[in-house]
Amino acid sequence: MTGTLFDDPTGDGDREAPPAPDAPSGRPAPERQPLAVRMRPRSLDEVVGQAHLLGPGTPIRQLVDRDAPMSLVLWGPPGTGKTTLATVVSQVTSRRFVEISAVSDGVKRVRAEIDLARRELGVAGRQTVLFVDEIHRFSKAQQDALLPAVENRWVSFIGATTENPFFSVISPLLSRSLLLTLEPLDEDDLREVVRRALADERGLNGAATLDPAAEDHLIRLAGGDARRALTYLEAAALVVPDGGVIDADVLERAVDRAAVRYDREGDQHYDVISAFIKSIRGSDVDAALHYLARMIEAGEDPRFIARRLIVHASEDVGMADPTALQTAVAAAQAVEFVGLPEARINLAQAVIHLALAPKSNAVIMAVDGALGDVRKGLAGPVPGHLRDAHYKGAARVGHGEGYKYPHDHPGGVVRQRYAPDAVHGREYYRPTRHGAESRFTEVLARIRSVLRGARSAEPGGKKG
Template structure:
């Protein structure tokens, strides 16, 4: 079902208008007029690999694919050398598609520069991470950055219907009810790959059911798009007038019509509920909002429920991990200082192991944070301080606190009068630390929740000493 040209690509209309850089790049000789390097940034299943292959197919270039997960500098240099030879000896240009470029180290990305700068290859790099942080500046400055959007429901409908009818797909072997089509679109959440995978599973189940199996059974355990082939010998016999059998018998043995895919078959075959969850729509924000508010409200059961919904709907687990880290710092804070390290550990584990195993550390962090004592004293403190700074309420650093290590600093009075806390048996001394304009200001006001109860008692004693109260 992979498109052979840009005209067959579903979605990304904003990148495929006449005269667009991708159109120029895909045209014959487009490498001379168009960009030499393109970075495609977008979520999974939005067509990054498809676009790269369509560019190569349309322009007659050789297509080479590398994955940053498994490839190294040696692989890159091998491709570059082959591309240079093909260009010089056979006048054949090469499109190098590098998937997940964000996984390449700086040194590995540096190895791409000679080929890009000299035009040995047309580099099409794909990433799901922000290229500003994951791609080196020299490569980024030499590349055209294009942002891919998740497919719309309309795009997914077109894609699924095409896969059902196209000879390269199901070739009309199945039909979809409206409910089944809507279910497949809902389950895909803007991801073309997920849509085709779900359709493939549902088609296998439907064909098995029509052959006398139970709903949910697959044909030979698996179904693939290229598995639909007509029996050419039987067709030739029919065209030749048949085998002399009675018409009634031949009619009885004629192959049945297309198998019907219903909403029930979709639900059973993909083994998940028909969730309505658009990662860029209201339900995305509704579910993540409910997740955060359940954490803040100390309801671990509700928080786990919304976590499960996000995971099953295909939400990026790294997004969930980031929200857990933010919540641990914002809504738990010093009431339980272990909440943030646990959230960070869950994020690191998610990055290392991925789904489905990542669901476990994410759930552990969710339950820990939901059941932890809550305090927003930290965010209140920093936001109040930032508000003062933005309003111009700040002054000179008190002279005892200024840097005094350079020549001439003491002559300016820097460091004079500074009292070293460790010289006092209490470990705290009376000293003005805030500028004169803010003397006596209190930003951090600990609550009586969790560890902050102890902090509040200790801080009250400390402030009496440092401020002379």
């Protein structure tokens, strides 16, 4: 039988065989456990995803195959398999497995488990895997309590975190552990997780089928999180009778999330992004936010959205509000550093800024006008006084001769030819009177006047 890769949604660290329903622990019988728990892998070969961590010779394989004591910090988004990897390591090596939750346990529990691990190691020679979930929630003092056990290898420590460990895990503990980074599961991985759960006897065992449209919607909703995919699948399976078909309507009712009709490779992709940009260009902030929400909900790559905002900031806002580009770039960086769902706020801020900003297409018109002339062959030689004069012999051929250094002149602008003869007098940049660009209209008119000799750059505009 096969399983899947995901974190433990129950937070229950006891990996012994579950007791009967009336046992004192109160743990449910296997058939009553959540689907995500029932489908947990029993070996590394059953794990889906994270191939970069599970190949021959990787640290986790060494830990399993050679039974080597080792401390690991597993860093990755929810539902990518941090708890699963720790559990599999303990099961396949027959080690004692102890899970501590940084949310509910403190130093007292940590020290008690370490003492017990030392006794097990000394008396029975049995090693302990001490798994600390959400290690980033432990204070510095609580993390310090782990150091002796890690240093002396009384336990094989495995810490899991969704936060950057370089900021959330103390340096002494991090330096004694191997950092492994887990990635969100891709669509193919999630499809395998879902299909296994539908067919496996530990899962739904054929009690329901999933039509293609519903499967696509489920994969989008999961967002790389296998646990979420299985939770939604289980909820949908409860709605249909045995042998029934889970379609998009059933899935919508079960998880209370509408299926956005959106194909990232088809017409919807291009139509929605087109409407998104045109809404921003037209200053309709509400429509722009609607299309942003549609793309996010449908699982569009947030980096694609951010790239379009960066382009739009220069193409349709430009110098009318030069800070728009800064906001768009900052939103793109936030997408990389933070990711969804939090980065939706950063993207929304950029959308609002760009939609409400004064508009100008003068930047794109300027560069495309210049490119058009170059493509027509309007280039010509660089004027002699602008050519490189730093090499030996340049003076003999007249390179740089007659160049006027602008900083030596009042206002930093002096009458001088810069463009080649073929395009002399062409005006590519034509600023609008919108927003901050109105100021550049006046500045540019004054500069062009000086360059062409109509006036000086000095206050008062004396000719020179």
